Amino acid sequence: xxxxxxxxxxxxxxxxxxxxxxxxxxxxxxxxxxxxxxxxxxxxxxxxxxxxxxxxxxxxxxxxxxxxxxxxxxxxxxxxxxxxxxxxxxxxxxxxxxxxxxxxxxxxxxxxxxxxxxxxxxxxxxxxxxxxxxxxxxxxxxxxxxxxxxxxxxxxxxxxxxxxxxxxxxxxxxxxxxxxxxxxxxxxxxxxxxxxxxxxxxxxxxxxxxxxxxxxxxxxxxxxxxxxxxxxxxxxxxxxxxxxxxxxxxxx
Amino acid sequence: xxxxxxxxxxxxxxxxxxxxxxxxxxxxxxxxxxxxxxxxxxxxxxxxxxxxxxxxxxxxxxxxxxxxxxxxxxxxxxxxxxxxxxxxxxxxxxxxxxxxxxxxxxxxxxxxxxxxxxxxxxxxxxxxxxxxxxxxxxxxxxxxxxxxxxxxxxxxxxxxxxxxxxxxxxxxxxxxxxxxxxxxxxxxxxxxxxxxxxxxxxxxxxxxxxxxxxxxxxxxxxxxxxxxxxxxxxxxxxxxxxxxxxxxxxxxxxxxxxxxxxxxxxxxxxxxxxxxxxxxxxxxxxxxxxxxxxxxxxxxxxxxxxxxxxxxxx
Ligand code: SF4
Ligand code: SF4
Numbered sequence: 001x002x003x004x005x006x007x008x009x010x011x012x013x014x015x016x017x018x019x020x021x022x023x024x025x026x027x028x029x030x031x032x033x034x035x036x037x038x039x040x041x042x043x044x045x046x047x048x049x050x051x052x053x054x055x056x057x058x059x060x061x062x063x064x065x066x067x068x069x070x071x072x073x074x075x076x077x078x079x080x081x082x083x084x085x086x087x088x089x090x091x092x093x094x095x096x097x098x099x100x101x102x103x104x105x106x107x108x109x110x111x112x113x114x115x116x117x118x119x120x121x122x123x124x125x126x127x128x129x130x131x132x133x134x135x136x137x138x139x140x141x142x143x144x145x146x147x148x149x150x151x152x153x154x155x156x157x158x159x160x161x162x163x164x165x166x167x168x169x170x171x172x173x174x175x176x177x178x179x180x181x182x183x184x185x186x187x188x189x190x191x192x193x194x195x196x197x198x199x200x201x202x203x204x205x206x207x208x209x210x211x212x213x214x215x216x217x218x219x220x221x222x223x224x225x226x227x228x229x230x231x232x233x234x235x236x237x238x239x240x241x242x243x244x245x246x247x248x249x250x251x252x
Numbered sequence: 253x254x255x256x257x258x259x260x261x262x263x264x265x266x267x268x269x270x271x272x273x274x275x276x277x278x279x280x281x282x283x284x285x286x287x288x289x290x291x292x293x294x295x296x297x298x299x300x301x302x303x304x305x306x307x308x309x310x311x312x313x314x315x316x317x318x319x320x321x322x323x324x325x326x327x328x329x330x331x332x333x334x335x336x337x338x339x340x341x342x343x344x345x346x347x348x349x350x351x352x353x354x355x356x357x358x359x360x361x362x363x364x365x366x367x368x369x370x371x372x373x374x375x376x377x378x379x380x381x382x383x384x385x386x387x388x389x390x391x392x393x394x395x396x397x398x399x400x401x402x403x404x405x406x407x408x409x410x411x412x413x414x415x416x417x418x419x420x421x422x423x424x425x426x427x428x429x430x431x432x433x434x435x436x437x438x439x440x441x442x443x444x445x446x447x448x449x450x451x452x453x454x455x456x457x458x459x460x461x462x463x464x465x466x467x468x469x470x471x472x473x474x475x476x477x478x479x480x481x482x483x484x485x486x487x488x489x490x491x492x493x494x495x496x497x498x499x500x501x502x503x504x505x506x507x508x509x510x511x512x513x514x515x516x517x518x519x520x521x522x523x524x525x526x527x528x529x530x531x532x533x534x535x536x537x538x539x540x541x542x543x544x545x546x547x548x549x550x551x552x553x554x555x556x557x558x559x560x561x562x563x564x565x566x
Contacts, residue, residue: 002326054482064560065477070470078476079466083560092389098323098333117322120315122489123332129390131486131557140315197465200556203389211465
C-alpha cells in the first residue's frame with residue numbers, strides 16, 4: 001500500500017545522523033554499503049562495464065565534495081557530503097508508486113522497495129528531491145537504501161553489529177544510527193547539541209536523517225590581504241620606483 | 253529530464269486517440285446514430301487503436317512490463333495508477349457507445365448517455381496523465397498551473413484535426429469540424445505560450461547553497477568532487493536539460509507547426525476537393541507539433557537533484 005501509515009504518538013523514526021565535520025570523504029561507507037547490499041535485501045546491485053573505461057552501477061550511497069567560499073576568502077572550505085535516502089516522513093516517492101512496491105514501514109519509518117512487485121516505472125525516482133533512488137538496469141527494478149533492515153534486526157549478529165553497514169564502516173565515526181523519534185536518544189541529543197539540519201526542508205518531505213554542520217574553526221580561512229594601494233612616486237627618485245617595482249615582482 | 257521516446261509516443265498518440273474518441277462521443281450524443289458505418293467504424297478503430305498503441309508503448313519503458321497489471325492497485329494515492337485504471341475503464345463506455353452508435357446494438361435511448369460517459373472518461377484519463385507530472389514538486393517546470401490544461405488542449409486539438417481529416421476522406425467534411433479544429437488549435441497555442449511565459453518568469457528559488465545547507469553568511473557553494481567516475485542513473489535520467497538556445501528554437505518550431513496547422517485547417521473551407529489534402533496535412537502538422545512539444549516538456553524540465561550535482565539554481 002503506497003498510502004502512508006498514520007504515525008503513532010511515539011512514532012519510531014529510525015535514521016542516520018551524518019557529521020559533516022568529521023567526514024573525510026574516504027568512501028568507506030559507500031563501499032561497505034555496496035558490499036553488504038549486493039548480497040542482502042536489494043541483491044544483486046548491478047555493475048555495468050565494470051572493467052571498462054567508464055564502469056557504472058547502482059549504489060545506494062554517494063559521497064559528494066563541495067567547496068564553500070565567500071568572494072573575499074583566499075581559501076575555501078572543503079566539505080565531504082554523503083547522500084543517501086533520508087527515510088522522509090512525507091515521502092512522495094512512496095505515494096506516487098502505482099504498484100505498492102514502495103512503502104513506508106509503520107513500525108520504524110523505514111522506506112523500502114519490494115523488488116518482487118516493482119515494475120521499474122521510475123516515477124518514484126522523479127519524486128525524490130535527493131536523488132536517493134537508483135534504477136537497476138539489469139534487474140529492471142528500483143533500488144534504494146534499506147537502512148540495512150537485514151542487519152539492524154538480525155539476531156545472528158552481535159548487538160554492536162546491528163547497525164547499518166555504512167555506520168559500522170565509517171573510520172571517523174561520522175555516521176550515527178538511532179531513533180530520531182525519541183527526543184532522549186543519543187542521535188536526537190546529538191542533533192540538538194550540534195544544530196543538526198534537514199536537507200531542503202522547504203520541499204516538505206520532512207527527512208528523518210539529519211546533517212551536522214561543520215564546526216567553525218578559528219583559523220579555518222585565510223583572508224586575502226588587500227594589495228598595497230598604488231602610491232605615486234611623490235617626489236621620490238626613480239630608483240625608489242624601481243625597487244618598489246622589483247619588490248612587487250619578486251613577491252608575486 | 254531525459255525525454256524517453258516511448259513516453260512521448262504514449263502521451264501524444266493516446267492524447268490524439270482520447271481527443272478523437274471524446275469528439276465521437278459528442279457527435280453521437282448530438283446527432284444520434286453514425287451516418288455512415290464505414291466512417292464511424294474507421295474513426296472508432298483509429299481512436300481506440302491510437303489509445304492502445306499509446307498504452308502499449310508506455311509499458312516499453314518499464315523495467316518489468318510483465319508486472320504492469322500491478323499498476324492498477326494504488327489508485328488511492330498514485331496518479332500513475334489512476335491513469336492506468338481510468339484508461340482501462342474508458343474501454344467499457346467506449347465499446348458500448350461504439351456498438352450503439354454503429355447500430356450493432358439497437359437501443360437508441362442509451363446512445364446519448366454512452367456518448368457522454370465516453371467523453372467524460374476520455375477527459376478523466378488525460379487529466380490523470382497530466383496530473384502525474386503536475387504534482388511532482390521536484391520539477392519546477394512541471395509543477396505549474398498550466399501543465400494540465402496544456403495536456404487537455406493538445407488532446408482536444410489533435411483529436412479535432414484528426415476527426416476532420418477522417419471525415420473529409422469519407423466525404424463527410426463539414427465546416428464546423430474545421431471551426432472546432434481551429435478553435436482547439438488556437439487555444440492550445442495560447443495556453444502553451446502562456447505556459448512558457450510562466451516557467452520563464454518563475455524565479456528559480458532553489459539553490460545549491462540551500463540544497464546542501466553549507467553556506468554561511470555570504471558564502472557560495474560549488475561542486476568540488478563528483479561522487480562517481482561515470483554517469484549514474486540519476487545523471488542520465490535527471491541530469492538532461494536542453495540548452496537554452498536549442499529550447500528557443502524548438503519552442504519556435506512548435507509555434508510555427510501549430511500556426512501552419514491552423515492555416516491548413518482554414519484552407520479546407522473554400523473547396524471540397526482540397527479539403528482532403530489540407531485536412532490530412534493539418535493533422536500531420538498538429539501531430540508533429542505535439543511530439544516536439546512533448547519532447548521539449550521533458551527536455552526543459554530541471555529536477556531539483558541537479559543542485560547536488562553542481563547546478564547553481566533550479
Ligand atoms: S530521500 Fe527520497 S527516496 Fe528516501 S524517503 Fe525521501 S523522498 Fe523517498
Ligand atoms: S519504479 Fe517501482 S518502486 Fe518506483 S514507483 Fe515504479 S513501481 Fe514503484
